[in-house]
Amino acid sequence: MNFRILNIVILIFAITAGSLAQFKSELEIHSKKILISCGYYVPLFKDDGESSKFFVKSFYLDSKPVSNGEFLEFVKAKPQWRKSKVKRIFADANYLRKWKGDLQLGKDVKAEDPVCNVSWFAANAYCRWAGKRLPTVNEWEYAYSKNFFNHKNELNSGNSFYEWTFDFNRINFQASSVCGGAGASANDPKNYSAFLRFSFRNSLKANYCLNDLGFSCVADSNKIPSEVIYSENY
Amino acid sequence: MNILKNKKAIIGISAAMVVFAAIIILITGFDGIDSDKIEGTEYAQLTYAPNVPQTIERDHPTKVIVKLETIQVTGRLADGVNYNFWTFGGKVPGEMIRVREGDEVEFHLENSPLCNVPHSIDLHAVSGPGGGAVASQTIPGHSSVFTFKAEHAGLYVYHCATQPVPLHIANGMYGLIYVQPKRNLPAADQEYYIMQSEFYTNGNYGDQGLQDFSLDKALAENPTYVVFNGAVGALTGDNAIHAKVGQTIRLFVGNIGPNLTSSFHIIGVVFNKVYLFGGTEVTQKNVQTVNIPAGGAAVVDFKVDVPGTFAIVDHSIFRAFNKGAVGSLVVTGEQNKDIFSGKQQDNLFYGSNLDKEVQTSTIQSVSDNSSSSGSIEDIIAAGKKVFSTTCFACHQLDAKGVPNLFPPLAGSDFLNANKERAIGIVLHGKNGPVTVNGKNFNNVMPPQPLNDDQIAAVLTYVYHSFGNSGKTVTKDEVAKIRSQKQVSLK
């Protein structure tokens, strides 16, 4: 009798633990979506010499960059994005460079880590396959300024992680990324980390696949929160 | 009036022609008129500081291929201090490039896949958008190629010009390019490459470990380090530059800043010729100190007639004394007492009527951050550093001293006889006559502002080197003698 109860208890415990573990590993590979409430964002560069601000609508942001595990599901479903199948015009030869094969990550690539060495075309295709889209630069920078990303660009450390944005080379493309006097055209000339991201984006082409470059997806939200989390006196 | 029909006029013309021919030949050195046609292709020789690429002997322009790789490396900024440098070619400053006026330069900028930001290059020698920066904007794992004509002879700075530009410069991305004039400057016996720059770290000068870039200090233009050739000590000790007495020395000096103007000076040297701002004309003769603006350069020629070690400094002198802007030029050869006598007299002086107070100096102990523990090899290595920054100035790098002035430490009977006495002398100094290896000396050694670790290390190094007795001096022995106050040294 006692044994039977004990067995049942053990069984229940095992099932719970197993499913919890299953749930946990799912969580590690898959991100949750976070609601980024609407608000104002001051871009790095002034608009035609004028200080400017953008109203960013509410949107859902992935809680973390797309992982290798998630991207693997994508290439399983879409063979044309596999390592050996992808066309060079969509992704250069560094595409998924660290992966072992079309459908194998290899032992050095963790499923829960952010996927890197993916082109803009591939990132964009993934987001659309997942029913989402790439964030705009304004959305990305707005979320970054609200500390919704856990990765930071340190000014001279060895670790940096960048993310694709939908319009990565469109914001202020007439401003050269190499002009020394660019400080004068910036809303905050001391925001060196934003300058780094700006010049990085401006040096990209859409088929580049780089070691430190991944992406997060966003989705539109119709929710208008009762309280605006970000308000400034403009 | 018909000049040619006149005999005297013809003689005059002939005489003038001969004179002119002589003058022209004298000026051009029989070179005639150089070809301006581009012939052939070659790779540029690149050198790391303090070395300069060899003089280009060609008499015509050519196509020159330059390849520079941008790479981010963690390296030494000062003893025990590291920094994440962004570099051209893996070192700070970047490799020096030498081309000839009129050359067509095909420039390859390769950004290492290990970098995490895009880089580019702005060569001040280039006429074109951004000095090449727009054309060379390169993401990690890619390379860019652009071509320019080396139209303007002179010495120029190059640097990375990717946003944010000040950060790329502050992290170490700069070097020099020399466009050798068609008619080269007069030959020099020794040529060296020196680049001054600043570093801004969150920690103070000397704070140990990996230091982060400080934006606040950079904005305040208050550097933690001002250095020659990328690090404290990168132009002293084993890295000093060398010449022989009587040789002509030419320095190609750049200053990138990023903020400060340099007051470039060599103690005990007068620059015979200065090509100010890196131009091709001698702008002044006999100059003591040369201003080099941030993002500018200068070429200086001089001769040294007496042997010795000459300190290269930024004469904005706190930078030299407290921030690292010191280098050494070691000149070897025969003494020349006509040029410099050395100290001829040392007489007692009781003070003028103006002197009412006697200032006493106290020994400042240096903060305790040098290597304190470790193997005997580590201690000897640490001691060697102390020796080559402090003791060598008088006792010389080979520890043989200077006859009649500074006693030898190499194979010294005086030193080997009494370890405690030696510790005491380093701690408290020594004044008056002493006999070493049978030779008499009468001079002053000041107390050395070193801590116990440093004294133990330097004495252990000296005892283990130069044919000495191999004694080991410990920190505790130094501390014990320090606590005894002034013992009798005589």
Next chain:
Amino acid sequence: MKKYLIGFVSVVIVVFAVMIYINSSNKTLIIKKDQNDFVQVNNSKENDKESCCVIELKTSDHSENSIYNLESIWKDQNGNKVELKNFVGKKIILAMIYASCPTVCPVIVSNMKNLELAIPHNELNNYHFVLVSIDPDRDTPEKLNQYAVERNLDAKTWTLLSGSKNDVAELAEMIGFNYKKNANGTFTHSNLITFLDKHGMILNQSENLNQSSKNLLAMLNK
């Protein structure tokens, strides 16, 4: 003595004139590119130094670098569905524009029309002119049709496409066209005419608004 002086002075003048002449002729330089030389030198060094880092580009493979790899579906000015690969077999002259553009786009279109006139009539069948709108919100097929009629763009040789914002962005990235919508409804954008070969590979691009039709024809037939 006076005559010696005259002789001397006259020679001084002549010599100075010659020196000034030589000096000025120095500045007109002749650049001769010795392509073969370079390739040889380059290869010998490149092999040992760079083999690890060179990204292999399969440039010769048409299928790899053709913009017809885009699978997007567009609408022409008559509302018919069009895929880019429908243009296979013809040389394409392509520009991205928007119909309400007050300044630059009309110049681009008239440059393209001048190019059309410069092509011999019997060869026109080998070419096709494509305008892609970057303003899908406003540029409906009807609007584009009106645009074509107003400008006498013959539907036999001209196609005006509209598509989704995503498809426009992908095509723009592929040909290196930059654009940004401004607050007042206009766009800031590149001035670009792109020439494609029969397989959809980029042959050439013109970024200059003041191109003669002769130059454009030369770029097209590179």
